[in-house]
Amino acid sequence: MKKWVTILTAVLLCFTCLQVSALDVRAEDTVTIKVYNWGEYISDGSDDSMDVIKEFEAQYPGIKVSYTTYATNEELYAKLRSGSASYDVIVPSDYMISRMIAEDMLEPLDFSNIPNFADIDDTFKNPQYDPENEYSVPYTWGTVGIIYNTTMVEGTVDSWEVLWDPQYTGQILMFNNSRDAFGIAEKLLGFSQNTTDVKELEQAAEKLKEQKMVLQAYVMDEIFDKMSNGEAALAPYYAGDFFIMQEDNPDLAFAVPKEGTNLFVDAMVIPKGTEHKKEAETFINFMLEPDIGLANIEFIGYSTPLKTVKSMLDEEVLNDGISYPSQEILDKCESFVNLPDELNRYMDELWVDIRASGSSSVIELIFLFAVILGLGGALIIYLRRRNR
C-alpha cells in the first residue's frame, strides 16, 4: 500500500511540475486574451467546419485565446459586475451594450486597429444602442420567431398566442431570460417591447404566469436538443439557431408572428479594465475577415452585417425570408433599448416570481409544518425518555 501511494504521488507530482512549467513557457512570450461569447456562437471545428480560434492563434502566434461561453445577457452582466471575472472581448446584445455604456463598463475602441470595420453595412453603423459607434462592432443580427415541429403542430403558426395554447400543454418551451420572455408577452398584449409603464410590465408578468401552466421548461441553449429530438413541439428562439436545428430535424419550421417581434444585434465590445486592448481589437478585426465571417455565419446560421460575407452567401439563404427578412417583416420588428435601472430590477424580480409561481404553496406549507411538528414531537419524546 505504502509503495503504491509513493509511486502514485510521484507520478502526480511529476505531472504537476510539467503543468506548471507549461504555464510558464506560455506566459513568457504570448498574451492570452479572454473571449466570452454566447454558447454555440462561433465556428468551432466540429462537423468539419473551420476552427476559428485555432485559425486566429495560427495567424497571430503571439496571442492565445481563452474561450468561454454564457447563456444570457444578464448572466454576462452579473459576471462582470460581480468582479469575479474579467474578459477582453464580449458579445452582448444591443440593449445590454447601452446599459453597459451607461454604467461605464466598456472601453472605447480604437478603430484604426479594426480596419475591417469598413466592411460593415451602413445600416449597422451608428446604431441606436451606440449612437457615436465608439464602443461596439456588430457580430451578427437576427430576429426572434417561433420554431415548431410540423409533425406535432396542426394548422398554421402565425401568432405568439400559440405559445399559450393548452392543446400543446407540456410541449412548449420558453426563453429562460427575462428580456426575451417579457418581450414576447408584451408584443402579444400589444405593448411596446420597451415599455416603461409599470402597469404594462405587471400585465405581461401575469400573462407569463398563465403560460407556465402549459410550459415544459424554460431553456436557453438546451433548446437545440429538445427541438431536434422532438422533445417539444413549439419554442420561441433566435432565427439563426433554427437552421442548425433544422439540419438535425427536417420537420422543423420557423414563423414570424404577426404581432411583430424583436430585431437584435449582437456586437463585440471590450470591457473596461482589459490589459490587452490591442490584442482584443486584433481579434475583433479578425472576426470581420470575409472568410472567417463566412465560416462563422455558415456555422451558427445567424445573419451577417458584413457586406462581403453577404455577397458570398448562396441565393437560397438570402431569399429564404428568415435570415434576411423582407422589409414588411422588418417594419414590424422592434429593437430592445436599455430600460431605466429601476425597471430592470423590477423586471428581474417579476421574472423570479414568475418562475417560482405555480406551486400549490398552501399544501406545501401544511406539509412543512407537519414535518416540523413531527420532528419536534419526536425530539421531545426522545429527550424525556432519555432523562428518565
Add this chain to the structure above:
Amino acid sequence: MKKAVTKGYVLLILLFLYAPIFVLIAFSFNESKSRANFTGFTFHWYEELFKDNLIMTSLGNTLLIAVLASVFATILGTAAALGIKNMKKRARSVCMNVTYMPVINPEIVMGISMMLLFVFICQMFDWELGMITVLIAHITFCVPYVILNVLPKLRQMDQNTYEAALDLGCTPFSAFFKVVIPEILPGIMSGFLMAFTFSLDDFIITYFTNGSSFQTLPVTIYAMTRKKVNPKINALSTILFLAVLILLIVMNVRQARSEKNKEKQR
C-alpha cells in the same frame, strides 16, 4: 424465499445506482449524436475527446489543483491536529466548530462567501480570480477532512512512546518523525485521499471562485451539459468510470492481500 427478496432488493438498488452510468457508457459508442437511438458502433467520440483542447486542459487543471490542494491540506491539517489535541477544552471546542463549518455548511454558501472575499481582495490589489483562488478555496474545504481523520489516530496513540523515545536520546524532532508520524500515518493517508477525491470532484465551490479563464473538469462538464448535446461527454464518462473502477479494484486487492499477509504472520 427471504434470501431471494433481499438479493432482489440489493440488485434493484444497484441497478438504480448504475443505470445512468451504463446508459452514458452505451451511448459513448453510438454513431449518431442522438441520445435515444442507437445507430451503430464507433470509437469516433473518443478520438474527438482526446483532440478537444479545452477538456484536456481542464483535466490537467483539475489534477494540478487536486494534487496541490490535497498535499497542502494534509500538511496544514496534520499540524493543526497535533496542535488541537493539546488545546484546552474550550479552545478545542471553538476550533472544532470552525473546522466543522465547511463540512456542514451548504457548499453554495461556502462558495459565495469565499467569492465575496476574493473579489474584495482582488479588487484592492488589482488581481484576478483564477488558479490561486481556486487552490485556496480547495485547501480550505479539504483541511477539515484531514483533521477529522488524523485526530482520532492521535487520541489512540500512546503518549508514552513519544516520551520513551525522548528518554532514549532522541531529539524531539527525530522522535516526532520516528515515533509519532508512523503511528498516525494511516490517518494522514486516508485524510489525504479524501481531500484528493473531494478536490477532484468539486464543482460548486470552483464554479464561484474560478474567475474567467481557469476551468476545471467539472466546470467544463457543466458548461457542456447546458449546450448542444455532445457525445464527447459520454466518452469522457466512460473513461472516468473505468479509471475509478481500476483504481478502486487495485486498492482493494492490495488491501486484502496485506491483511492476509498479516494474518499469516500471526
Add this chain to the structure above:
Amino acid sequence: MKNKLPAFPYIVWMVAFIVVPLFLVVYFAFTSEEGGFTLDNLVKISQYTPIFVKSINLAIIATLICFVLAYPIAYILSRSTERYQRTMILLVMLPMWMNFLLRTYGWMTLLENEGLINKFLGLLHIGPFQMINTAGAVVLGMVYNYLPFMILPLYSVMAKIDQSMIEAAQDLGCNAVKVIIKVLMPLSLPGIITGVTMVFVPSVSTFVISRMLGGGQNMLIGDLIEQQFIGSTYNPYVGSAMSLILMVIMLVIMGIMSSFDDDEMEGLVI
C-alpha cells in the same frame, strides 16, 4: 508534544478563509447598495417564501426516500459475509467517485420524453409520461446523488451492532417490527442522524440538480442564490441575505439533529 503551536497556521488560515468570508456574507446581508445599514434585503426575501418552502419540502421528501431505501440495504449488508460486505460497499461508493454532473446528465437521457424509459414503456404500450422537468425528477436526482451518503453511515453504525442483541430481543418475544423500533433504531441513531444531515444539507441547497432535471421552472434556494451572484439577476446584497437565512435554517436543523445525539459529531466522517 505538549505544544499548541502547530495549529497556529491552520487557525490563521481558517480565520482568513472561513470566518472572515462568512462575516462578509452577514455584512452584505445588512448593507444596502449605497453602503448603509438596512433590513430591506431581509424584507425582500419574504416574497420568495414559496421557493424556500418548496426547497425544504423537496429536500425532506428526498431525505425520507433515501432513508427508506437505504435502511434495509445497510441492514442486509451489515449482516452478510465480510467478503460480500466489502464488494458491496465498493459498489455503492464507486458511483460517488464519478462526477455528479455526469451522472445527473445520464438521468436526463433516461427521463426525457423520447428517452429510454419512455421508449421502454412504449414497448409495453404505456405512456409516454412527462418525467423530466418536473419536481419529481428533481427529487429523483437528489435521491440518486445522495443515496450513498445515507447508506454508508447507516452501514458503519449497523455493522457494529452485535447480532446477539437482535437474537436476544427475538428470544424475549419481540416480533420483527418491535426489533426494529426497540433495538435497531435506537442503536443506529448516530448513523441515522449523520445520514439525514448528509442528504438533507446538499439537497436543500442544490442548484445543479434543479437546473438539469427541473427545466428552469422548479427553482430552489440554490438557484435563487446563484442567480443573485453570477446568474441572471445580479444583486449580491439580497443574495447574501438569502445565504444568511439558509445558514440559519441549517444551524437550527443541525441543532435539533445533534440534540438527538449525545456524542460529538464524529460520525460525520465516513
